[in-house]
Amino acid sequence: MNMRRIFMGFFFAALVLGPAYAAGGGDAVRKVGLEEVLSIGGLDDQALFQWTGVATDGAGNIYVLDAMDFSLKKFGPDGRLLKKAGRKGQGPGEFMAPRLLACSGERLYATDQNVFGVYVFDRELRFLGKIPCPSLILALAALGDGRLAVAVMGMASPGKVLVLDADGRVLSEFIPAEGPGKGILMDSMSFAQDKDGQFYVAYLFRDSVEKWTREGNRLWSKAFLGQKKIATTEVQSLALPSETCFKDVALDAFGHVFVLGGKLSKHPSRDVYVLDKYGALLATFTLPEPSHCLHIDGRNYLYARANDGITLKKYKILYD
DSSP states (O other): OOHHHHHHHHHHHHHHTOOOOOSOOSTTOOOEEEEEEEEEOOTTSOSOSSEEEEEEOTTOOEEEEETTTTEEEEEOTTSOEEEEEOOBSSSTTOBSSEEEEEEETTEEEEEETTOSEEEEEETTOOEEEEEEOSSOEEEEEEEETTEEEEEEOOSSSOOEEEEEOTTOOEEEEEOOSSSSOSOTTTTOEEEEEOTTSOEEEEESSSSOEEEEOTTSOEEEEEOOSOOOSOOEEEETTEEEEOSOSEEEEEEOTTOOEEEEEOTTSSSTTTEEEEEOTTOOEEEEEEOSSOOSOOEEOTTSEEEEEEGGGTEEEEEEEEEO
């Protein structure tokens, strides 16, 4: 059996199966709540089948990758479906397992789970080309000016965060994991970059949230779950990590760090830890339903999963 398929299938299951600003929002935040403002997709319609990636633009449009529909979809600010592109396949603009999505300016960037590269679309969902990448992509962020940041899988060596230009050339890189030999998938991560170019990294299977400079210097590292040892399960004689710690990380408009907990949280895949830029825990809150990812747009609206991926929920973030 193809070992890469085993690794990526396990990784995918771990992630998926498992007005303007609100008042306040400074570092004095003590409590964070959510107010639902929009719901897209449901049991009685076919707007979404199982969404995986979500992104937004400055006009409030919402873009979604649908894994079971093998498509990229565009919804208006009111949740109405405007356009759909893509189908099952391996040709230009086609998907086999759509996974990650990001938006910057007039461009959308999408990944397919087993593809070494990033697909590029315009905001009308026209396929523009592919940016090559030297390895499989675990996390994605659009940095502007055609640059992308990607976290890539390490096999014999630790995973890396790469900054790529529009042609796929590596502009810079750093290795967040603490040394080689930690094991396959052990360094799986998500990340977000702030306006100063610094990275917030959350590890999928390690109780660690960290802040790194773009030059590759770690500023701080925090643990919140009390994990003593990484739990593993044996697959094809390989010990693979089995209990998720943190599933995603996102930044709000004030620079707060929102980290989505995984299986080891009190409410698995629902608890969100809100940190300041120094890593201090300001507040925690719990999503109404489990989610595999978080997205926060420029107006401080948070997007999360519902109904096992059939529904995308949009919430206004409320600060106290």
